Amino acid sequence: MKKSLIAIALALLWSTAWSAPREYQVHVDGLACPFCAYGIEKSFSKQAGVKEVETDIQAGLVRVVMEEDASLSEEQARKAVKAAGFSLRSFNETVEGN
Amino acid sequence: MPHHYQKPYSLASALVLGFLLGAGSLPAWSAPMTFNTALPVAEGEFITRIQGVRRQSGDDPSSADRDLTVNALVTVLGYGATPKLALFGVLPYLDKELRLTNEGQRVRRSKEGFGDLRLFGRYTVFQQDQPGRTFRLAPFAGIEAPTGEDDASDALGRLPPPFQLGSGSWDLFGGLVLTHQTLDDQIDSQLSVRFNNEANGFEAGDEARWDLSWQHRVWPRDLKGGVPGFLYGVLESNLVYQGKNEVNGIKDVNSGGTTLFLAPGLQYVTKRWIAETAIQLPVIQDLNGTALENDYIFRAGIRFNF
Numbered sequence: 001m002k003k004s005l006i007a008i009a010l011a012l013l014w015s016t017a018w019s020a021p022r023e024y025q026v027h028v029d030g031l032a033c034p035f036c037a038y039g040i041e042k043s044f045s046k047q048a049g050v051k052e053v054e055t056d057i058q059a060g061l062v063r064v065v066m067e068e069d070a071s072l073s074e075e076q077a078r079k080a081v082k083a084a085g086f087s088l089r090s091f092n093e094t095v096e097g098n
Numbered sequence: 099m100p101h102h103y104q105k106p107y108s109l110a111s112a113l114v115l116g117f118l119l120g121a122g123s124l125p126a127w128s129a130p131m132t133f134n135t136a137l138p139v140a141e142g143e144f145i146t147r148i149q150g151v152r153r154q155s156g157d158d159p160s161s162a163d164r165d166l167t168v169n170a171l172v173t174v175l176g177y178g179a180t181p182k183l184a185l186f187g188v189l190p191y192l193d194k195e196l197r198l199t200n201e202g203q204r205v206r207r208s209k210e211g212f213g214d215l216r217l218f219g220r221y222t223v224f225q226q227d228q229p230g231r232t233f234r235l236a237p238f239a240g241i242e243a244p245t246g247e248d249d250a251s252d253a254l255g256r257l258p259p260p261f262q263l264g265s266g267s268w269d270l271f272g273g274l275v276l277t278h279q280t281l282d283d284q285i286d287s288q289l290s291v292r293f294n295n296e297a298n299g300f301e302a303g304d305e306a307r308w309d310l311s312w313q314h315r316v317w318p319r320d321l322k323g324g325v326p327g328f329l330y331g332v333l334e335s336n337l338v339y340q341g342k343n344e345v346n347g348i349k350d351v352n353s354g355g356t357t358l359f360l361a362p363g364l365q366y367v368t369k370r371w372i373a374e375t376a377i378q379l380p381v382i383q384d385l386n387g388t389a390l391e392n393d394y395i396f397r398a399g400i401r402f403n404f
């Protein structure tokens with residue numbers, strides 16, 4: 001019984017962790033004015049499963065939060081950045097809350 | 099049957115035409131306020147710009163004592179066809195008023211309506227992006243369609259060609275614009291030419307320009323994350339050369355010349371919109387004959403990201 005409870009608890013924890021929204025940090029080169037930031041945010045917003053997009057213009061960083069179970073590939077990010085007229089420097093996945 | 103240009107009004111032609119050219123060179127999408135930029139329009143996205151322009155000229159060297167006021171509302175729509183190719187349309191709404199002394203009497207002539215539609219494309223041929231900065235080079239080329247009325251009359255007869263709302267001709271223009279932008283500053287420079295064609299017996303002089311703009315972020319002094327609004331101080335210059343007009347194949351010696359404008363201004367830039375204003379002051383005017391000089395050109399406008 002005790003083992004079963006532990007297994008269930010672990011499964012729940014694993015499930016919770018697995019379904020947590022994915023978050024990405026996309027560093028963009030060439031981004032240097034607020035008006036341009038809107039273009040890149042809108043470009044990411046067009047990607048399927050994107051829930052939230054935020055830009056830190058000084059850091060050249062775009063933070064992309066996905067819907068549950070959705071993900072973003074580096075190729076998708078590269079295309080979104082390129083469509084807005086900029087260049088992808090780096091692409092990293094983090095977990096929301098971290 | 100071609101209409102003939104009325105000589106008494108030829109003195110105003112350089113200025114009126116100069117205004118049309120100047121209004122036509124409004125930035126369709128840019129950080130500068132008096133010309134274009136090489137900054138991108140995101141693929142599949144629209145931007146728009148509405149700019150009010152008032153051009154005043156009243157220091158007439160001739161006995162006609164001309165006083166010219168042209169107000170314009172210029173709407174620009176830009177579309178990102180690809181990340182590198184942007185397409186633009188520019189449509190001015192013009193309100194022109196000319197007062198002058200003719201045969202001892204003070205007369206007023208005016209006309210209001212839509213002017214000629216400008217369509218052009220800009221393609222980024224060089225782009226170097228780094229963290230917080232970019233350098234771009236983009237040629238552009240386009241055509242001005244004769245959508246404005248070019249045969250309007252008033253109580254004094256047919257308005258002279260430069261005072262019509264449209265030129266009546268299909269005109270070509272093109273150039274090269276470069277932009278260097280950082281988080282603190284932006285520099286834009288543009289070389290452009292415009293080739294005018296004949297209509298109604300009148301051909302405006304061709305034009306060449308060199309435009310320069312420097313924008314410096316004055317607020318916020320320090321960036322602390324997010325996307326704050328930027329307040330830029332702006333200084334622009336426009337060196338404009340225009341050849342002489344031709345009337346029925348004969349050069350008008352009282353038209354064309356060279357003008358250098360300096361334009362201080364302010365610009366507030368957010369993610370969704372930009373508000374801006376500048377005043378172009380002529381610091382050098384080397385015009386031919388009795389061509390009417392400029393007093394000032396005032397500009398104020400807004401831009402939107404859709």
